[in-house]
Amino acid sequence: MKKLLLIFLLSQTFLNADYNTTLSNEDIQLIDDYVENVSIEDSIGQLFMVGINDDYVNYQNSKKIDKLIKEIGVGFVIVNQANYPKTIKKHPTFVSKEDFLDKAIDFHNYLQHKTIESKLGLPLLIAADFESSRFTSITHGLYLPPSALSLSATHNSELIENIAILSALQLKNLGIDILLGPVLDRYDIHIGKKEKTLLNRSFSSNENNLIKVSSHFIKGLNKSGIITFIKHFPSHGKVDKNPHDEILPIYSGSKEEFKTDLKAFKFFKKTVNGVMLSHLSIPSLDITEPASISSKFISNHVLKQSDLSLNFNKKIIITDDLSGMGAVQYFSKKNNISYPKIALKAFSAGNDILMFSHMYDSYFSIKKLIASKKLILKYITSSDTNKQRFKKSLKKIILLKSKIAKQKGINIENFLKNKQHIFKNINKGYEILTKSENFIKDGNYTYKNAKELIKKTIANATIEINKKVDYRISELTDNKHILFMANDIQIEKFRDAFSDINADFNTTNYRKYGKKQDSVSKKYTQYKNYLRKKIDLYDYLIYILHDMDDVNAIDAIRLKKKNLLQKIIIFVHDNPSILTMDILQGTTVISSFTQHELSYDNDISVLKGVVKPKDIKYLPIELGTFFKVKSSELTTAESSNFDYSLISTPLSKKFKTSQQKTKSLEKGLNICYTKKTSMSQELTEANSKIEKLKKRLENYDFFSKNHQINRE
Structure with a gap:
């Protein structure tokens, strides 16, 4: 019966999950005991x-997986696109969407097993x-979200929240936590600069x-119960290099600009699970x-409690990836410091989780991960202070895993002590999307x-950023000749x-003509x-x-004749900067x-007049100088877990009253808890006195009986 109940619990979607899953005092004590007594060597992984x-x-039967999970005992896995098949029909590893999801579940379950x-x-x-169709570990099978910049442009809280819920539920139902x-x-x-880090990944240029x-x-993510690690602190917005x-x-911002960038991360301190740090000077x-x-x-600036720190203690x-990123390679070479020593440096600096997402590089390997583990073990066991530092990180990790276990209906004692396949995903591929x-x-x-x-x-x-001509096809086609340019996948949509x-209809896939850089450049x-040459033959491009x-490529037209630009209608599928x-x-x-694949259908709807783009405001x-961002009409989501002291934003009277009541209730609960603790102590003392009186009474009875026997 218990097994059936567990299967029922694990097969549900997670929308009603308590994302702030509360662990009881007994649970915390079990975790404390576990952290205190577990082997340091066995738990470093x-x-x-x-x-x-x-x-x-x-x-x-991969020996590498056995090494990582069985021998090193890693606590986390980050999946990437190479782990999964493709759902593009022309691709040699093509599978259907349903088969893709089944294979993904099997892969995740194998790792857990x-x-x-x-x-x-x-x-x-x-x-x-899982940021968008462009920046994601899983490119197929799921409903991919539009980019962060796209979400921001909606100015619609319902759409933003529901995209977050949909994204998170898909991941959780697939076995990703x-x-x-x-x-x-x-x-x-x-403007006009090739920026390779953020692109369309961030929400805004206004804090x-x-x-x-x-x-x-984030409110939507929280409703799903998924773990969130916000990134990339402090920010790549003030960085020229990738x-x-x-x-x-180099982060080029001043101390005041750093303080501004810090706000967004600090605002969510109570409601996110962690933060990823950037490789920046x-x-x-x-x-x-x-x-x-x-x-x-x-x-x-991360742990300390101050205006210039997150206070994420x-x-x-x-860390961001320590294995394959160029910034780490550069630091390693310049300072003649090995990757295992960089791993130790990252841990001793205060990181709880060290990410190594590229285990096949010539720069990093499983062998170097084992060396990192040995070096960190030596460091931890060298002093009691280092042991306590390790146990603090380990406790954070076990707490995180315990909350997910409890969210799934798993008893914490069983979670910590029994070697069972308790995180097995029993969903079927066809069920995930539904x-x-x-x-x-x-x-x-x-x-x-x-x-x-x-x-x-x-x-x-x-959004209509600039308008030189009426771009609706019905207004363009009166004896006019039009040239469409798109990549070879999307051009067919426009042709149809x-x-x-x-x-x-011509393609823009010039990069496909050669693998060598000189060949690509030539093409x-x-x-x-x-x-x-072609632009002169058409009325519109x-x-x-x-x-x-x-x-x-478009700028090449400008160099030929600037007034030709008026012929061009551009649909930008990136950051327009x-x-x-x-x-x-x-x-x-x-x-x-x-x-997003549906964004090209949207272009067609715009050209047909079905979708009307919004104003540039x-x-x-x-x-x-072309456009200065305006303050969004969108109001900040209301949550007792957000730090509104960091921003000047109007809150509804209802929410303010709710916050006041919450604070009052919290104060009342604290008073009750204090009284309960005090009463518990008094009760303990009273029970102790009762036990002492019982013993005295037993002694009295014993002596009384002996006295009676002696008299007789």
């Missing part, structure tokens, strides 16, 4: 979050990126708007090494399923939609020349733009800020 090299075909053979037997927590996100970096926009939008997104490149990026704070492994940075602190979108079907929404939710979100995000007009030059290479000022001012520009980012 719990600090590690690792990537898995093997894909969905080769993982079974392997933990039974580890020394501790604790389940893994599996983590994933941790979302590495959302991104709370604040944009610092440079208050960033908090407003992310408050609704930390994936072999250079240590910060001259304004005198941080010359990567902040992610700097004890000075973590002590003063009780939250999980996790279970994850049930909350939409059960709600009073104008959209009835996940696909309709995403389509409405993208339509609401669409507009086959009845006087138009030609790219040919492509730009082709475009310059409708260009589906994805990146800086497309921008440069990549456009030059000439292109912004000279062409018609519309953006939905996302490369709703743009969530600055575009130099």
Whole structure:
């Protein structure tokens, strides 16, 4: 019967899960005892979050997986795109959506099952990126969310929250417990510059708007019960270089700008589970090494209680990837410091989880992970202070896992002591999407399923940034000749939609013509020349733009003759800040800020007049002198767990009253708890006195009986 109940609990969606799952005093005591008594050597692996090299075909009986999970005893796994098959029909590893989800569940269950053979037997927590169709660990099978910038452009709290719920429920129903996100970096926009880190991943360039939008997104995540590690503190918005490149990026902001960037992270202190730290140097704070492994940075600006710190002392602190990122490689080479020593430095600085997402690089390997474990063990056992430091991190991790266990209806004592496959996912592939979108079907929404939710979100995000011509096809086609340019996947959609007009359809896939860089460059030059010549043959060019290479191709037209720009209608599927000022001012520009597969259908709807783009005043980012971002009409989500003291935002009277009542209740509860504790102590003392009196009475009876016997 108990087994049937557990299966029932695990098969449910998680929308009604208590994301702030409360562990009882007895649970906490069990965890404290466990942390105090567990072998340090056996439990060091719990600090590690690792990537898995093997894909969905080769993982079974993998010696590498055995090493990582059974021998090293890692506590976390981060999944990546290479672990899964593809659902693109032309791809050699093509599988259907349902088969994809079945294979993903089998893969996750295999990893969890392997933990039974580890020394501790604790389940893994599996983590994933799931930001958009472009930045995600899982590119197929699920309903991918539009980008953060796209969500921000909607100015619609319901859509933002429901996209977050949908995203998180899909991950949880698939067996993934941790979302590495959302991104709370604040944009610092440079017009016409190739920015490779944030792109469309952040919500806004305005700190208050960033908090407003992310408050609704995080509120949605919390409703699902998923673990959230916000990133990338302090922010890549003030950084010119990408930390994936072999250079240590520099945060160029002042101390005051750092304080501004800190707000969004600190605002959610009570409601997120942890924070991911960036590989950045910060001259304004005198941080010359990567902040992610700097004890000075973590002590003063992550753990400490001050205006210039997060005060995340009780939250999980996790590094960005320590294995494959160029910034770490650069630091290693420049300072002649090995990867195991970098791992030790990261732990001793104050991180609770060390991420190694690339285990196949020439830079990092399982062998180096084992060396890292040995080095950290030596450090921990060298002093009582270091042991306590380790136990503090271990307790945070066990608390996190225990909350997930309890959320799933698992007894904490069983979770800690019994080696069972307790995190087994019994969902079937075909159930994942249905279970994850049930909350939409059960709600009073104008959209009835996940696909309709995403389509409405993208339509609401669409903004007319500049208008030189009426871009509706009905207004363009009067004896006019139109050229459509899109990549080879999307161009067919436009061909099908507009086959009845006087138009030609060509692809922008110049990069596919050669693998070697010189070959690509040659083809790219040919492509730009082709475009310059072709533009004269058409009345209008409708260009589906994805990146800086497309921008440069359009700029080649400007260099030929600037007034030709007026012919061009651009649909931007990225951050529009990549456009030059000439292109912004000279062409018609519309953006939905996302490369989601449904965003191209949205372009077609705009051209047909079905979707009407919003005014530029709703743009969530600055575009130099062309546009200054306005304060969003969106109100901040209301939650007793958000720190409103950090922002100036109007709150409803109802919520203020609710907050006051909550504080009053909390005060009352604290008084009751204090009285209960006091009464418990008094009761303990009273029971002790009673026991003493009982013993005295027993002694009295004994002597009384003996006295009676002697008299007789």
